[in-house]
Amino acid sequence: MRHLARRPLGWMLFLLALSMLLFFPRLIDALKALEHEPVELKSGSLLVARPGRVSGAFDETVVLLLDAGAARSTWGLVLNRVRTQEDQPLPVGVDRWGGPVRAEHRITLTLRSPPPEGAHPLPGGLSWYEGSREPHLPVGSSLTFEGLAAWAPGQLEEELARGGWWVMEGRATDVFSAPGSLWVEHAARHL
Missing domain, CATH: 3.40.1740.10 (VC0467-like)
Structure with a gap:
């Protein structure tokens, strides 16, 4: 019975890890883009x-x-x-x-x-x-x-x-x- 209860948890952890691998790089890129917004350099x-x-x-x-x-x-x-x-x-x-x-x-x-x-x-x-x-x-x-x-x-x-x-x-x-x-x-x- 315990063995069956671990499977959904294992699958959920696997899916969470997989989604992090897919979306984490995109999140990092989005944050980097916000960090380096183009600015106008001008006197002053x-x-x-x-x-x-x-x-x-x-x-x-x-x-x-x-x-x-x-x-x-x-x-x-x-x-x-x-x-x-x-x-x-x-x-x-x-x-x-x-x-x-x-x-x-x-x-x-x-x-x-x-x-x-x-x-x-x-x-x-x-x-x-x-x-x-x-x-x-x-x-x-x-x-x-x-x-x-x-x-x-x-x-x-x-x-x-x-x-x-x-x-x-x-x-x-x-x-x-x-x-x-x-x-x-x-x-x-x-x-």
Whole structure:
């Protein structure tokens, strides 16, 4: 009698296992598709590095895009580094390490209104210009970055397709917030 009662249970487990084998890959593919929805990269967007999915140069970084486009190079500034890649202090007049390339290049982000002549506008009242912060501007409204974060045409789109970054709208408060907690605050929204 017990032997007969086990058969329906065995068949049910077998059918459950078989259905999982058939439908589980489709479920995983559907979840992956939701995770990598196409996003429009534009000036003013923030890239938040996903844990373990980007190169070491971008581990735990938040990048503000200054210029973006699939047909041309995309570049921006790492907002939350206060030391160089070699863990050296920044030069006098530089507030943050902007990225792993072009260390000799300086960019200043500012909330100055009206923006300085020749500055490029960004959403949220921000603008940027090449060069160091003007001496009369306080640190709280302008920051100078040394170095850039840059990607060749299509490179960042490939990293996004692999799930390397979360993309969100940037705000001025992101630029002028404490760099030590910026990545944690943004990553926590997605974890």
